[in-house]
Amino acid sequence: MNVVLFGPPGAGKGTQAKELAKHYTIPHISTGDILRANVREGTDLGIRARKYMDKGELVPDEVLIGLISNRLSEPDCVSGYILDGYPRTVPQADALRGILEQISKPLDAVVNIEVSDEELVKRLSGRRSCNCGESYHIAFNPPQKEGYCNVCGNDLYQREDDMEEVIRQRLAVYNDKTKPLIDYYTDMGLIVNVDGAGSVESVFSQICRIMDQYK
Ligand code: AP5
Numbered sequence: 001m002n003v004v005l006f007g008p009p010g011a012g013k014g015t016q017a018k019e020l021a022k023h024y025t026i027p028h029i030s031t032g033d034i035l036r037a038n039v040r041e042g043t044d045l046g047i048r049a050r051k052y053m054d055k056g057e058l059v060p061d062e063v064l065i066g067l068i069s070n071r072l073s074e075p076d077c078v079s080g081y082i083l084d085g086y087p088r089t090v091p092q093a094d095a096l097r098g099i100l101e102q103i104s105k106p107l108d109a110v111v112n113i114e115v116s117d118e119e120l121v122k123r124l125s126g127r128r129s130c131n132c133g134e135s136y137h138i139a140f141n142p143p144q145k146e147g148y149c150n151v152c153g154n155d156l157y158q159r160e161d162d163m164e165e166v167i168r169q170r171l172a173v174y175n176d177k178t179k180p181l182i183d184y185y186t187d188m189g190l191i192v193n194v195d196g197a198g199s200v201e202s203v204f205s206q207i208c209r210i211m212d213q214y215k
Pocket residue numbers: 007008009010011012013014015016031032033035052053054056057058059060064084085086087088092123124126127128135136137138140141161170196197198199200201203
């Protein structure tokens with residue numbers, strides 16, 4: 001099962017991908033999570049990426065292409081993968097085609113999670129994140145104990161790029177650079193649209209109905 005979870009910032013890619021990875025026992029590959037781990041560890045990649053991330057800009061394509069190429073060649077991807085946050089530009093999608101051909105793991109589907117801009121802003125401005133990869137929402141999905149992660153107990157924090165001004169910039173970058181990939185993958189016959197406005201559970205069951213076809 002080889003899928004891309006596609007959608008604007010705040011659509012619920014990370015929330016869904018985490019559950020889907022457990023359900024189907026395949027890796028969840030989030031370029032955003034990988035970059036944030038590098039920022040925390042202060043690696044050269046993290047130092048370079050942070051300048052873009054904090055402003056809501058995309059990190060340069062050549063950085064992302066190298067990163068995803070390495071990740072997809074790791075052994076856990078033999079049974080499939082769920083990509084979250086990659087590709088985000090046409091050059092990234094072109095590079096992905098080449099990488100997937102080489103490892104003989106072509107895409108089964110690109111699941112496009114659709115959510116209105118108004119709802120995206122609400123979701124992102126209320127999100128609280130944990131370094132372990134979990135994320136919550138102060139109103140829609142609050143943690144059991146306010147301010148702390150249900151899974152690991154660590155303090156939750158608000159991402160730098162979840163400030164209202166940066167959210168607007170991320171949505172603009174999505175519309176300009178990433179949204180054109182919907183046509184790109186429609187032309188390849190891979191796009192499947194999902195209504196992302198419902199509950200986490202209802203979106204999950206819509207996506208499972210799609211992914212079950214590729215088991
Ligand atoms: P990244 O981490 O990928 O951020 P993003 O795409 O902007 O998406 P988000 O993680 O913000 O949203 P999500 O769809 O995962 O939503 P979530 O499930 O958390 O990228 C960050 C940055 O890294 C980029 O800006 C860029 O700089 C860089 N980067 C990463 N990849 C790159 C690439 N390929 N090329 C270049 N640069 C790259 O949900 C959001 C909130 O809503 C949560 O609070 C959640 O609890 C809540 N929620 C989720 N589902 C529901 C629901 N159904 N109902 C109610 N609330 C919900």
